[in-house]
Amino acid sequence: MLRKAARNNAAVIHRRLQFVPFRHASPAYHRLYCVPPPTPPPTAAKLPAGDQPPLPLPPHKKPKLDLRPAPVKPKPPSPPASAPPPPTTASTTPQTSAPHHVPATPSLSEASKEAKHDIEDAEAHGILAPPPLNANWVQRTLHQVIQIAKFYYRGTKLIFTRRKAIALIHARVQAGGAPLTRAEFRLITTQKDDMAKLVPFLIIALLLEEVIPLIAIYVPAMLPSTCILPSQRARIEEKRTEKALAYETVYAGLYAALKEQTAAAKGFLPLAALRVEDAPMAVCGQLGLSTIGFDALRLRRIRKHLSFIARDDEKLLEDSTPLSRRALVEAIEERGIRTSPNLTHKQLQSRLQWWLDSVKATTELADAAATDAALGRRLALVILSAGQS
Template sequence: MLRTVGRHAFRPHPSLVRLYTIPSTDHNRIPLPSAATPTPPAPKKPKVNLHPAPIKPKPAPQPSLLKAHRPLVVPLPPAPKLETAKQAAQHDIHDAEAHGILTPPPKDANWFKRTIHQAVQLLKFYYRGVKLIFSRRREIAAIKARIAAGGPPLTRSEFRLFETQKDDIAKVVPFLVIALLLEEVIPLIAIYAPFMLPSTCILPSQRLRIEAKRAEKAQAFSSQYYGLISELRRREQPAGFIPLRALHASGAPTAICGLLGLSTIGFDALRIRRIRRHLEFVTRDDQLLLQDNASHSLSNRQLTEALQERGIISRGITHSDLEARLSWWLDAVKNSSVEISDEALARRLALVLSSRYT
């Protein structure tokens, strides 16, 4: 190294040359980390979402813990949807028009005129039905006067007319309120709550559907409460008689109402009252059937109605089989008390629960 300062050359001391001289060989250089290629970070573990926590299945109850008298659950026929109910209501109206009960609308009528025409025809039909309920009072009064004067005794048809009139009188006031305020919902009531309609305000196809649903309900209850019915039959005291106090068992009033086609709405005391009144009606009806010897002169519809009132299955049965089943019932009760007593009701309750025809 030689540096010239001015005219004089500067020569460094040899020791300084050795101390400050850095070798220029490439293999002794220390490489520095490059900023252009950073080291990638370590991959993170994926998070596991623990919310909500998995649901643990509940253990199934052991068969030994179940009640022995628990009924076999058989689903009842489901209630029709609103759209299906509306279609059924239209079918009822068209069927009544086909049978001449309602006057059909003009063929060239539009939707509005046709709807108004049907509403007016239904109002006329309901008016005539309500009028018939009140006009029957004169006929009933004449029958009672005849019997009081010592004339011919009461017949079965007259007795059933009396009972029908009692039911219709109880229904006519709420029916009139609905007919005046919400007349268009009455066809739907025939589907969802037929027990609210008086007998004179039901169209023919509505009546057939009500009877079919009543039979389906009785058959469903017979299967659903099979275990409970078997348990009630073991309470016969004496054989062939089930006292009405057996109805206080859990679920018994609902089961018997279902078998007899009665309403199951309400609490047990109300259901037991319905059952007692119905058995009293059946007892009196049995006496008149035996008195008139009319079991073989009833039409197919009358036989079906009589068997349904006694909790006997009648769907898909021939006319001769219907007569045989009614004769079986009458033979079983003809030697019982002729009066409406607890003994007569106990005999009929046992027959309702009999496994032969239920």
């Protein structure tokens, strides 16, 4: 019994000692222990010659992904199949594209700076009262707004005051008194233009008074002549001259075609000749007129301006009063003739005299035929003056 119990105890101890190390071993060690080793394939010597397996293929390697791409080399440009021909320099086709050389419209920030400069210039010349020296930003801004409002009020009041003087001029002429002078004729024309601009100007002044200095930059034609600051007027004239020079350059081919028609018509060019593409815009730009709108409005502006020039020529031929340099420059540029600060007073007079001698035969506006001939003669002179410095 004792011997049998000892054998049983020894078997139990042996069994425990055999399995204890694998209970606490790692899973990998346990897996290697439990999985039986693979049976080796039969060697080539033991297989017949025709039953030998094919040689194993080399392991397929996956392409390596490069997560840091190198810069891609640009491909050499391939030559075009058919390159466009180079533009010809002797083309006389009129320009139909937009005038790219015309001075660009200033941005809002640039316009604000120019408006501020206009106010400072008016304060320096005594037109607007300057703000107190110790005023802060709010007080200075409020002071400038009040001064500008006073300036516009005085300008509007002057328009209504001139009505009385113009009424007296009309009464004198109708009563058989002294004829209308050139200064009075231009005053009446300016008064008509200011009265047409007065209503929209008053609406803007009452609702958005601070916007008016910007209108003088973007749409100066909306302002009456009595509500423009001196620096604004100088800038308007400068922009008009730049625009006229730019249009003469852009539409050089169109002017050349119109000059040929003028020579064929012996110095006359009817308004109907402008019923071609871009012709009304080109002439409006040369005469300093607004180019906004469509061709019918531009032709109407040209006709109205040439009619005014015809009346002004008549007054200049009747009146022998010498003109100042500023009046000479204004009269010459109104007729589409370019001027320069280097020209002397005598040279300016000779240019105006050339114009008056050329239109002297068509100053009588008795009937419609004579009116068309007078406008056609002046339009021809405008076209001939294009590009002449």
